[in-house]
Amino acid sequence: MFDLFLAELKRNWTIVWRYPLQAASGLILTLILFMTLLAGIRYVAGPAAQYGDRMDTMIVGYVLWNTLVFAMGEIASGLEGEGRIGTLEQLFLSPMTGTRIFLTRALAGQTVVLTFNVVILGILLLVTGTRLHFPAALFLPLATAVCACYGIGLTLGALALVYKRVAPIIQMTQFALIALIMVPFESWQPTSANPAFLLPLVPSAALLRDLMARGEALDPFVFAMAVGNAVLFLGIGALLFRVAERAAKRQGLLATY
């Protein structure tokens, strides 16, 4: 598994640099976005900016939003891309499951994107002498949010395996993602009896609001719910992907795009 992750990391990194114009424009865009955020312009942070007005939270919110959008769409769009260039079937000629392969691919791609973000942000912070302050506990709900999002990503990937072109569905799901992040479901009902906590990402989003906007400590009970939520949706995604892989093989659809 780790060998495959390293191989995917290398492949991702190499391909990024094999398209120099795209890589350069991506870097410049990221640079501009972070400069804008550091200058205090809030709206560029995306829907996750609602975690607070402070520059620290806006930057974390921006990185979070990017990470979630990537986690959600990367598997399906990766499958579409592989189908178009004619390498998809070779990926399934492996002793590893499709779920493992495409999840590892997405994680490797995510690592490359995050590395770019962190390096650019780090340089900007150094140059401007700015320091970011956020609680270390923030990484816990961040991780559960990303895991739950990969569950949605696997579900979209499952649709892509059978129905092929799912770009409009990915865009529609982004709207749902905005709602899941922005709506303060936790204020509707007490946590223990709140059915909204069964929706993907909701407990993680509530924790992020607690930590970033309200300045509260991490609630272990809500965190346990966030872990359960992440495991549940990741599991559902993995199951659906497996079912879809089987269906695609039964219908002879793997190669067609």
Add this chain to the structure above:
Amino acid sequence: MRVLDVADLHKSYRTGGKTVDAVRGVSFSIEEGEVFAFLGPNGAGKTTTIKMIAGLIEPARGHVSVVGMNPSRDREATRHIGAVLEGSRNIYWRLTCLENLIYFGALRGVPRKVARARGMELLERFGLADRRDSEVRTLSRGMQQKVAIAVSVLHEPRLVLLDEPTLGLDVRASEDVKRLVRELAAEGRGILLTTHQLTVAEEIADQVAVIRDGQLVVQGGMSSVLAGFSRSAYRVQFQGDLEPRQRQALARMEVEVDGDTLRYFGSASGLYEVLQALHPLELVSVARDQASLTEVFLQLTHEKAGV
């Protein structure tokens, strides 16, 4: 030892409200070290069969066994399968030859160091050592195909599926691929090969099967299939001109004369009378007249059209 067993494979698709039987009761096997030519016109069911063998399409009925494992049920079977599929790139054109080998090695569970060492070896052997750091997109079609074959065998599979490996290649590249297929078979791998270049199949295959409308219409050892389709005829080449008395003698036998060659359609014992009639002309060659694979293929595929 048998590396592939295919028994009674069936596959149907629903298309445009109709059920199309793509493969109907296909059975064959491949021993290690054997090249098996799997031939048929476009749409006959070759690629569907190959993909069922690779576990990329699930059969509706029947059984595939690769080194005792079913690729549709047991992913471990893919460790023993290498494939170059027709109509696909198979490899990443934006990566170099070596990067492709290492990447696909990892995908098939080969540790990075081992993949790198084997990759270098394969590139050397495939005559691509000096292009190892070239992006695949910059290579000729023949070189790209060789890289795809190298990638397909990096994990040392027992069975190699080559769907149209010589398609679109020039003579030189085609010769290279033929040589590589022979070498891979000589290492003990079973090779399943599809091609429309029937001379290629005739040259390198030990076994042959022709599929038409999803069903095998002939299969067996290459020489026995060719012999089975050959007319009982001999071709005799001689030097010099036939005298009128020789022409008269030959006219009484089942012989066609064309310049310095004659074809005899009678029994083997009658051949000696033909040779006697040619005396004292110098004989250049006497050979059994054998059908070519192209003739066999055309005969079988014309039967379909009722020609």
